[in-house]
Amino acid sequence: MMMQMEDKGCSLVARLTGEMDLQVADHLRSALDSAMGEKGTRYLVLDLSGVSFIDSSGLGVILGRYRRLAQSGGRVSLVGLSPPVKNVLELSGLLRIMREYSSAGEALAGLE
Amino acid sequence: MMMQMEDKGCSLVARLTGEMDLQVADHLRSALDSAMGEKGTRYLVLDLSGVSFIDSSGLGVILGRYRRLAQSGGRVSLVGLSPPVKNVLELSGLLRIMREYSSAGEALAGLE
Amino acid sequence: MTDAGRGVVASPDTKAINRMTISLLSQPVNLGLARVAVAAFFSQLDIMVSELEEIKVAVSEAVSNAILHGYLREPDRWITVTAAIYPGWLEIVVEDRGEGFCEADPPPPGSDGHEDGFGMGFALMRSFMDEVVLVSAPGQGTRVVMRKKIRGASMATPENPVAGNC
Amino acid sequence: MTDAGRGVVASPDTKAINRMTISLLSQPVNLGLARVAVAAFFSQLDIMVSELEEIKVAVSEAVSNAILHGYLREPDRWITVTAAIYPGWLEIVVEDRGEGFCEADPPPPGSDGHEDGFGMGFALMRSFMDEVVLVSAPGQGTRVVMRKKIRGASMATPENPVAGNC
Ligand SMILES: Nc1ncnc2c1ncn2[C@@H]1O[C@H](COP(=O)(O)OP(=O)(O)O)[C@@H](O)[C@H]1O
Ligand SMILES: Nc1ncnc2c1ncn2[C@@H]1O[C@H](COP(=O)(O)OP(=O)(O)O)[C@@H](O)[C@H]1O
Numbered sequence: 001m002m003m004q005m006e007d008k009g010c011s012l013v014a015r016l017t018g019e020m021d022l023q024v025a026d027h028l029r030s031a032l033d034s035a036m037g038e039k040g041t042r043y044l045v046l047d048l049s050g051v052s053f054i055d056s057s058g059l060g061v062i063l064g065r066y067r068r069l070a071q072s073g074g075r076v077s078l079v080g081l082s083p084p085v086k087n088v089l090e091l092s093g094l095l096r097i098m099r100e101y102s103s104a105g106e107a108l109a110g111l112e
Numbered sequence: 113m114m115m116q117m118e119d120k121g122c123s124l125v126a127r128l129t130g131e132m133d134l135q136v137a138d139h140l141r142s143a144l145d146s147a148m149g150e151k152g153t154r155y156l157v158l159d160l161s162g163v164s165f166i167d168s169s170g171l172g173v174i175l176g177r178y179r180r181l182a183q184s185g186g187r188v189s190l191v192g193l194s195p196p197v198k199n200v201l202e203l204s205g206l207l208r209i210m211r212e213y214s215s216a217g218e219a220l221a222g223l224e
Numbered sequence: 225m226t227d228a229g230r231g232v233v234a235s236p237d238t239k240a241i242n243r244m245t246i247s248l249l250s251q252p253v254n255l256g257l258a259r260v261a262v263a264a265f266f267s268q269l270d271i272m273v274s275e276l277e278e279i280k281v282a283v284s285e286a287v288s289n290a291i292l293h294g295y296l297r298e299p300d301r302w303i304t305v306t307a308a309i310y311p312g313w314l315e316i317v318v319e320d321r322g323e324g325f326c327e328a329d330p331p332p333p334g335s336d337g338h339e340d341g342f343g344m345g346f347a348l349m350r351s352f353m354d355e356v357v358l359v360s361a362p363g364q365g366t367r368v369v370m371r372k373k374i375r376g377a378s379m380a381t382p383e384n385p386v387a388g389n390c
Numbered sequence: 391m392t393d394a395g396r397g398v399v400a401s402p403d404t405k406a407i408n409r410m411t412i413s414l415l416s417q418p419v420n421l422g423l424a425r426v427a428v429a430a431f432f433s434q435l436d437i438m439v440s441e442l443e444e445i446k447v448a449v450s451e452a453v454s455n456a457i458l459h460g461y462l463r464e465p466d467r468w469i470t471v472t473a474a475i476y477p478g479w480l481e482i483v484v485e486d487r488g489e490g491f492c493e494a495d496p497p498p499p500g501s502d503g504h505e506d507g508f509g510m511g512f513a514l515m516r517s518f519m520d521e522v523v524l525v526s527a528p529g530q531g532t533r534v535v536m537r538k539k540i541r542g543a544s545m546a547t548p549e550n551p552v553a554g555n556c
Binding site: 131133134135165166167168169171195196199200203204 | 418419421422425440443444446447450451454457458509510511513514517
Binding site: 019021022023053054055056057059083084087088091092 | 344
């Protein structure tokens with residue numbers, strides 16, 4: 001799993017690459033939490049265009065960040081869902097509580 | 113394994129795609145032999161740019177076609193060797209008895 | 225642990241057309257291997273890529289459960305994954321010899337309260353497979369049998385490759 | 391069949407860091423699975439792609455030999471492939487319970503005269519691995535143990551991925 005973070009004021013754009021499963025969940029969770037804590041992130045934009053696989057361990061990381069931000073009125077937006085990843089996100093109901101955008105730019109615009 | 117044949121008079125260009133192993137060796141051998149027999153092929157150009165893997169079963173198919181054509185003064189030329197495929201062909205000594213070209217066009221020109 | 229009875233998808237006493245077993249240690253680093261091996265095995269079928277992706281998720285859930293709940297993250301225990309092709313269906317069995325649970329009273333998802341526990345493992349397995357049978361008993365380990373219908377004569381052969389004009 | 395002694399690469403009694411076993415039927419359609427599973431397993435190492443490709447060739451040769459010479463193309467016999475990571479080396483063991491041969495008098499390559507027989511199987515295994523040990527006896531099956539040195543602390547971890555800036 002590779003991770004690139006881009007700080008945009010209240011928003012953090014995180015670009016993930018690889019497979020979101022139990023192997024990377026712990027590391028991913030703490031990397032996201034520490035970046036969000038440092039920057040006082042309110043809106044998290046997850047760019048998953050490099051993610052080829054997700055299972056419930058990966059969903060758990062996303063849902064956990066959502067819960068954390070939702071407490072303080074924040075939000076998680078999703079970008080770049082490949083068909084298999086979107087399939088799992090839809091089935092899990094995550095796409096009912098988070099919006100999908102076609103690019104990080106649109107996601108950031110949608111937050112304003 | 114996919115195979116596309118292009119008849120060029122005395123020469124036959126065969127474009128192979130897939131993995132050249134025991135699973136495909138028998139089928140590949142008979143497909144090449146019947147195309148070569150039908151067309152009276154003297155020069156066989158094997159375009160392996162779509163071949164991602166080769167082991168000694170695949171080498172055996174190439175060497176067998178070489179032996180067949182060499183009897184009547186013919187030749188086998190190779191095109192599009194990826195690094196792993198080239199590695200195996202070199203180690204086996206096949207590249208000492210067959211020439212590699214950078215394109216099918218060059219291989220055909222080299223035969224004239 | 226009782227035997228996993230034949231269910232909706234499978235007919236009894238049918239012989240597998242092809243079968244493989246992979247044994248791996250209970251380490252998250254091996255999850256990718258389990259998924260890749262099962263997908264590579266079933267790619268001999270004329271199956272849709274989207275179905276292979278769903279099978280990978282089901283395998284990943286079952287193996288993750290074995291690591292987390294079966295072996296409580298102990299890293300040196302064995303998990304076996306068996307994949308088999310029958311005429312008309314495919315089967316995956318994931319087995320551990322860990323904690324197990326009471327079949328009559330299956331624990332609710334997320335019941336062990338791990339952080340961010342999503343509690344969707346079995347739900348995803350059930351969404352992506354036609355039949356999921358759990359065989360477990362406390363202290364006896366767990367066997368998850370997953371079956372999926374496939375089109376009848378759907379074997380890919382060298383003469384009749386999945387995608388090809390050979 | 392005697393036990394495959396430790397050789398040049400391996401030190402005795404070392405515990406594997408990680409290990410997997412895959413059992414497959416003696417059908418050419420399963421060759422790709424054997425290669426993919428072994429490559430997926432070793433991809434947790436910080437190993438070069440070209441080395442993984444060479445390992446795949448070695449595995450393919452050993453499994454093809456088991457199918458062709460061990461089981462004489464009988465399609466329903468088991469072949470096991472074990473892959474293990476030790477500190478400083480990796481090991482692959484391919485085992486069949488087929489014909490076997492006399493270790494003291496190993497048959498020359500291509501000795502069974504199959505069409506286009508290339509007789510390069512063991513030569514390629516030896517080129518691509520640092521050590522190849524054959525354990526075989528007539529009627530007892532064959533075990534091929536292949537070992538390759540790897541750089542010491544070459545495990546890829548989520549924190550320290552093979553390619554990444556996580
Ligand atoms: N292999 C297993 N061994 C022991 N308990 C298991 C196993 N698989 C699942 N369970 C139990 O079933 C529960 C539900 O599993 P699941 O639906 O995958 O959700 P989650 O893993 O997120 O809790 C788990 O919390 C656990 O208590
Ligand atoms: N698994 C095996 N079981 C029985 N005999 C084997 C096995 N592997 C190799 N052999 C014998 O060793 C010979 C040399 O093998 P190899 O170098 O791979 O060349 P080839 O397979 O092309 O003959 C084979 O021809 C066969 O007689």
